[in-house]
């Protein structure tokens with residue numbers, strides 16, 4: 001039966017899901033029915049991960065067990081560290097993360113995705129080990145030793161400790177926790193869909209997450225937060241925002257961190273992150289990038305508001321990570337550390353009623369062409 005071709009599958013449902021929901025007209029995002037605004041204030045990244053994976057908030061004992069399981073699986077094999085050491089120091093950390101996650105699958109080869117218990121431990125390992133891999137590569141590529149995780153530290157504290165060898169101030173761990181909650185899940189999107197396509201072949205979860213990491217890397221998806229900070233640095237001062245935007249739009253170029261396929265109002269995650277920026281800058285001193293970002297948002301409202309193009313999640317997150325001292329090319333790996341929760345939640349969901357993805361195409365080529373011998377071409 002012929003179907004209309006919808007570029008980018010825009011608006012085509014690829015799955016039935018109860019993981020999260022977006023109301024793009026009203027700017028509402030819910031995880032398992034709970035608004036993100038509430039989760040950011042009351043929950044933690046690991047509790048939110050439990051909510052996403054298993055469909056409900058955990059009891060105290062369930063949460064304790066989940067946190068303990070994740071905490072005890074943070075270590076990575078020395079061979080993974082050796083693998084990271086062999087990668088080029090100027091390589092992109094998303095490539096390093098993708099390589100290391102693919103390699104993880106070789107150490108934990110539970111291939112039977114019908115085994116629920118095995119799937120639980122795979123999910124725990126992935127959530128636990130991604131931060132260790134990211135922090136390890138950040139240090140190794142500048143010639144420092146990897147710092148192993150510490151079981152006495154909580155998830156965000158431990159990540160920042162592995163990165164810097166210092167115990168972070170609570171303001172940094174709280175900020176990171178909110179950032180991770182906001183990046184943990186976002187309905188059907190390029191990286192989730194990519195993971196689900198891979199998962200539909202009954203590939204193991206390490207391969208599923210490796211696929212998703214590849215899709216997340218692109219500048220139209222997770223890679224946008226890097227480009228936002230580069231753009232804000234290039235603009236330099238608020239006064240230069242308007243001429244910069246006008247020039248870009250005249251050249252038909254996109255402004256990074258603005259616009260969204262679903263949101264036709266300001267992305268609620270951008271609103272929360274802007275609040276986080278303000279709190280952080282009150283406590284730790286402002287960032288010149290923030291002043292530029294405010295002006296870019298204001299001018300973009302005038303120039304692009306008619307097209308309903310407003311800041312998305314990537315607009316303010318990079319400014320926060322920059323203030324935390326995280327290198328620009330590590331912004332997307334931080335996104336992956338959080339989004340692995342959403343990828344795995346959709347994977348769990350799909351496994352219950354899996355069907356191999358095998359879409360159709362509209363063939364526009366020729367038929368019955370003769371094979372021309374090479375000497376006659």
Ligand SMILES: CC(C)(COP(=O)(O)OP(=O)(O)OC[C@H]1O[C@@H](n2cnc3c(N)ncnc32)[C@H](O)[C@@H]1OP(=O)(O)O)[C@@H](O)C(=O)NCCC(=O)NCCS
Nearest residue numbers: 220221224253254255256257258259260261307309312314
């Ligand atoms: C995210 C994105 C790919 C979604 O776009 P989409 O739904 O596919 O919309 P389109 O790319 O078809 O754009 C629709 C119109 O809005 C314009 N537009 C969309 N995003 C824009 C942006 N960031 N800057 C300037 N114009 C933009 C397009 O030029 C187009 O204009 P036209 O109709 O006059 O040709 C797009 O907004 C974008 O590239 N944003 C920048 C990258 C980014 O921040 N990505 C992170 C997403 S969370």
